[in-house]
Each structure stands twice: as C-alpha cells, then as structure tokens.
Amino acid sequence: DVKVTQSSRYLVKRTGEKVFLECVQDMDHENMFWYRQDPGLGLRLIYFSYDVKMKEKGDIPEGYSVSREKKERFSLILESASTNQTSMYLCASSRDGTGTGELFFGEGSRLTVL
Amino acid sequence: DAKTTQPTSMDCAEGRAANLPCNHSTISGNEYVYWYRQIHSQGPQYIIHGLKNNETNEMASLIITEDRKSSTLILPHATLRDTAVYYCIVRLYNTNAGKSTFGDGTTLTVKP
Numbered sequence: 001d002v003k004v005t006q007s008s009r010y011l012v013k014r015t016g017e018k019v020f021l022e023c024v025q026d027m028d029h030e031n032m033f034w035y036r037q038d039p040g041l042g043l044r045l046i047y048f049s050y051d052v053k054m055k056e057k058g059d060i061p062e063g064y065s066v067s068r069e070k071k072e073r074f075s076l077i078l079e080s081a082s083t084n085q086t087s088m089y090l091c092a093s094s095r096d097g098t099g100t101g102e103l104f105f106g107e108g109s110r111l112t113v114l
Numbered sequence: 115d116a117k118t119t120q121p122t123s124m125d126c127a128e129g130r131a132a133n134l135p136c137n138h139s140t141i142s143g144n145e146y147v148y149w150y151r152q153i154h155s156q157g158p159q160y161i162i163h164g165l166k167n168n169e170t171n172e173m174a175s176l177i178i179t180e181d182r183k184s185s186t187l188i189l190p191h192a193t194l195r196d197t198a199v200y201y202c203i204v205r206l207y208n209t210n211a212g213k214s215t216f217g218d219g220t221t222l223t224v225k226p
Binding site for chain 2 (some may be wrong): 004031033040041043044048058090091092094101102103104105106108109110
C-alpha cells in the first residue's frame with residue numbers, strides 16, 4: 001500500500017524552539033509538498049520540491065524552511081517557533097507531470113506552540 | 115485555476131446515495147475536476163477526477179454537466195465512514211498538483 005508517512009502526529013513545543021517535521025514517501029514521487037491547515041483558511045501551501053535539493057516557495061513560506069536531501073524525504077523546519085504557527089501540517093507527494101496528478105497526503109502533524 | 119462553490123454542509127441517511135454538488139462556472143476547456151475528501155484528523159484522500167465524461171471508480175461516480183459548469187459527486191450507498199469534508203477542485207491536468215486550491219469544501223454527515 002502506497003504511503004506518505006509523517007514522523008509525529010502530535011507535537012507540543014515552546015516559543016522560540018526549533019521544530020523539525022519529517023515526511024517520507026515510498027512511491028518514488030518527484031514532487032513533495034508541505035501545507036498547513038487552519039479552520040476557515042483551507043489548505044495553504046508553504047513550500048514544495050520538484051526534485052532532490054530543489055525547493056520553491058509556496059503561498060506562505062515566511063517563518064519556514066525545508067530540506068530535501070533524498071528523494072523520499074522532505075523536511076519542514078520552523079527555525080524559531082511562534083504561537084501563530086500552531087496548526088495542522090500536512091505533507092503530500094505526487095508524480096511529476098504525468099499520471100492522474102493526484103496528491104497523496106500523510107495523516108498530518110498537529111503542532112501546538114505554547 | 116477556476117474557482118469552485120460548494121454547499122457548506124449536507125446530511126445523508128446511511129445506505130442512501132449521497133449527491134454532493136459543485137459549481138465551477140468559470141472552468142476552462144482543458145481544466146479537470148478533482149474530488150478529494152478528508153476524514154476528521156486525517157490527510158485528504160483522492161477520490162476521482164474527470165474532464166467532460168462521467169466517471170466511476172470503486173469509491174464514487176462523477177457526473178459533469180454538458181456545459182461543464184457544474185458537477186456532482188455521488189457516493190452510491192453512503193456509510194457512516196463516509197462522514198468527511200469533501201473538496202471539489204478544478205485545475206489543469208499537468209500543472210503542479212500541489213498548487214490545487216482546497217477551499218472549505220462540503221461537510222457530509224452520514225446519519226444512521
């Protein structure tokens with residue numbers, strides 16, 4: 001069964017802490033994405049990556065960075081967590097260009113910043 | 115990508131068909147209609163997509179009107195596990211899937 005796995009379902013961090021959210025996919029997909037989901041705001045794209053070591057900003061990249069050292073792994077980094085980064089974070093992957101173009105999502109990581 | 119409009123919420127009796135409408139009146143000729151759903155506390159899940167013809171898979175059927183300005187997702191025999199938020203998305207086939215716009219969707223509640 002194909003899968004996108006996020007390392008932590010629930011995290012509680014303090015303001016100013018550095019936070020790492022890990023995402024691994026086993027489908028050999030080129031594209032990977034990080035979103036955050038907040039009530040009333042839908043899913044908002046933070047960063048995405050088309051290939052190893054490549055990254056592009058999404059709609060709300062401020063306060064975040066990403067790393068993609070291996071094709072299957074895409075990490076989201078909060079350099080100095082703030083309370084307004086309390087949210088549900090979703091990772092997704094898709095094939096490059098061809099195929100159905102569907103997104104495969106992980107189960108999400110709910111981050112609370114105190 | 116074209117904008118979509120969906121009802122905020124709908125109810126359906128267990129075992130009956132659930133028909134979820136989506137309006138996409140500004141859709142262009144080469145944009146596809148995609149449906150996803152999100153069960154509480156999980157990531158969204160792809161359901162089905164189509165261009166102009168009706169489509170069916172093991173999860174659902176997608177009916178697209180002839181003018182393509184609206185569509186309906188049909189869950190033929192809804193179960194309690196189909197309770198979820200359903201998102202209708204319109205986008206070009208080979209564009210960046212990750213830039214799909216997930217709005218508020220329709221919250222479907224299947225009742226016993």
